[in-house]
Amino acid sequence: MKMIWAVIRPESSQRVIDAMEKAGMSAMTRLPVTGYGKELGITDQPVHYSEIQKEILMIVLPDNEVAKAVMIIRNEARTVSSTSTDEGTIDEGKIFVTYVDESFTIRATLKTIGAPGP
Amino acid sequence: MKQVIAVIRDEAVEKTKHALAAAGIKRVTYLHVTGRGQQKDTIRVPDPEGTAQRNLGIHPLHKRCPVSGLDKPEEKEYELGFIPQRMLMIAAADEDIRSIVQLLINANQSGRQGDGKIFICPVVGVISVRTEEPGNLTSS
Numbered sequence: 001m002k003m004i005w006a007v008i009r010p011e012s013s014q015r016v017i018d019a020m021e022k023a024g025m026s027a028m029t030r031l032p033v034t035g036y037g038k039e040l041g042i043t044d045q046p047v048h049y050s051e052i053q054k055e056i057l058m059i060v061l062p063d064n065e066v067a068k069a070v071m072i073i074r075n076e077a078r079t080v081s082s083t084s085t086d087e088g089t090i091d092e093g094k095i096f097v098t099y100v101d102e103s104f105t106i107r108a109t110l111k112t113i114g115a116p117g118p
Numbered sequence: 119m120k121q122v123i124a125v126i127r128d129e130a131v132e133k134t135k136h137a138l139a140a141a142g143i144k145r146v147t148y149l150h151v152t153g154r155g156q157q158k159d160t161i162r163v164p165d166p167e168g169t170a171q172r173n174l175g176i177h178p179l180h181k182r183c184p185v186s187g188l189d190k191p192e193e194k195e196y197e198l199g200f201i202p203q204r205m206l207m208i209a210a211a212d213e214d215i216r217s218i219v220q221l222l223i224n225a226n227q228s229g230r231q232g233d234g235k236i237f238i239c240p241v242v243g244v245i246s247v248r249t250e251e252p253g254n255l256t257s258s
Contacts, residue, residue: 027154099240104236106223
């Protein structure tokens with residue numbers, strides 16, 4: 001089981017959510033956050049914005065679905081179409097995948113090792 | 119050392135706080151998040167204005183509705199999107215994890231859909247900001 005932390009633009013999050021739902025992976029948690037990447041924010045002379053609004057989608061999936069989910073997030077969170085050869089722009093986001101040892105559904109008290117959901 | 123990441127109901131937070139405090143667990147981070155589960159959550163609410171009927175061009179005052187199935191226009195079903203929830207992050211020693219999970223389940227279980235999820239994630243290290251010392255969480 002893996003946990004995906006996808007830091008994406010807030011305006012592309014609905015696109016990602018819709019695509020994930022279509023693929024049958026609708027369970028997720030959204031966190032509004034701010035942050036910056038290696039560009040240290042945006043400078044629109046003379047103003048410098050050091051913190052950019054972002055949204056984190058936290059998704060826990062069994063190992064065999066992680067690659068598919070990462071692909072969907074990557075395709076939908078880009079500002080250019082997935083078939084384009086254009087490299088896209090900075091600020092489109094990052095996807096982190098971390099380990100989850102165990103997961104529990106509070107309602108069922110059942111241990112659901114290996115599979116999220118009841 | 120492990121981290122417990124739990125997503126629970128907003129209204130169960132106070133109960134959870136008291137339960138954690140009573141068990142002597144003081145290091146907790148709370149986040150405001152929105153979330154949804156794998157199931158399509160729906161809610162049924164009264165429809166006194168008769169919106170469903172108005173959409174079909176039927177006046178709500180006409181009690182006896184000519185369209186079958188709309189004889190009882192009192193309720194309307196809405197699909198719930200992302201609902202406000204609280205995320206808890208607790209880092210703890212391996213031997214404490216079981217009791218924390220059990221405590222969270224006891225405090226939050228209502229048996230209804232949407233009670234929440236608990237995830238256990240491995241933690242590689244912890245560093246105290248004040249002392250700059252890399253340390254190890256000890257059993258409480």
